[in-house]
Amino acid sequence: MKLFQFVHQYNYPWSQVSAANWQKYPNEKCPHVLHVDVLNRAVDPVTGVLTTERLIAVQQNAPAIIMKLIGGSSTQFVREISVIDPRQKKLTMKSINLTMSHLISCEETVTYQEDPTDASRTVFTQSAAITAGSTLSRMANYIEDVSVKRFQQNAAVGRQGFQMVLERFAVMAEGSTSASSDTA
Amino acid sequence: MSSSIGANCTELKARYDSCFNKWYSEKFLKGSTETECEDLLKEYKACVMTIIKEKQIDKLLAEARKESPFPSSSSTSS
Numbered sequence: 001m002k003l004f005q006f007v008h009q010y011n012y013p014w015s016q017v018s019a020a021n022w023q024k025y026p027n028e029k030c031p032h033v034l035h036v037d038v039l040n041r042a043v044d045p046v047t048g049v050l051t052t053e054r055l056i057a058v059q060q061n062a063p064a065i066i067m068k069l070i071g072g073s074s075t076q077f078v079r080e081i082s083v084i085d086p087r088q089k090k091l092t093m094k095s096i097n098l099t100m101s102h103l104i105s106c107e108e109t110v111t112y113q114e115d116p117t118d119a120s121r122t123v124f125t126q127s128a129a130i131t132a133g134s135t136l137s138r139m140a141n142y143i144e145d146v147s148v149k150r151f152q153q154n155a156a157v158g159r160q161g162f163q164m165v166l167e168r169f170a171v172m173a174e175g176s177t178s179a180s181s182d183t184a
Numbered sequence: 185m186s187s188s189i190g191a192n193c194t195e196l197k198a199r200y201d202s203c204f205n206k207w208y209s210e211k212f213l214k215g216s217t218e219t220e221c222e223d224l225l226k227e228y229k230a231c232v233m234t235i236i237k238e239k240q241i242d243k244l245l246a247e248a249r250k251e252s253p254f255p256s257s258s259s260t261s262s
Contacts, residue, residue, distance in 0.1 A: 086213055
């Protein structure tokens, strides 16, 4: 198993970041994300926590040699569970690949939380555990290394993409605020 | 907005997403726990579930749910 960890800060308040997160795709930096669907969604009336189950279809960009070896299809499916606690101002997303999971599993956890020292900022953490299954045991180490590298590259473009979405979202939010204060 | 796995579900998704996004920013983040887009979600979800069965992703999902169930047994579903 190989681990990947990353911490980053966004200069936007948590409410905006968490709302923009629902509109992250499509963005031009992440063309590999093909479809996003909500499967289940529920609010806990006691805690106020919103839980969402989504299915995400991604275009696999694993190196051709690996795809050839394992005979995988180019479209892969990921299940994501997100938990949003509006009182703690924390969003936690966990995702795991549904397809090819017997060969390799990638369990990712992402959190967005209000910066305790500055409410105008949001702290982002990302971690992933990548494990190649026993079918690939002889090459597991190599495949895990390649996969972590891919994950790092994808994570970086993912952040760039989200940064763009956030910028657009902030402009929209500003527009609607000034529009509503104009009419008020 | 991202498209749905089912091309014919994308319009239903768009309607649901726009309802949800509005609710999220205007109600949920302000403390409301009452959902508002249930009917749209129901319709959209029914469409997606058909495609998921066709593509046989339903079995993979069922496996994944065994390990980590969607925690909605007591709360208002979907």
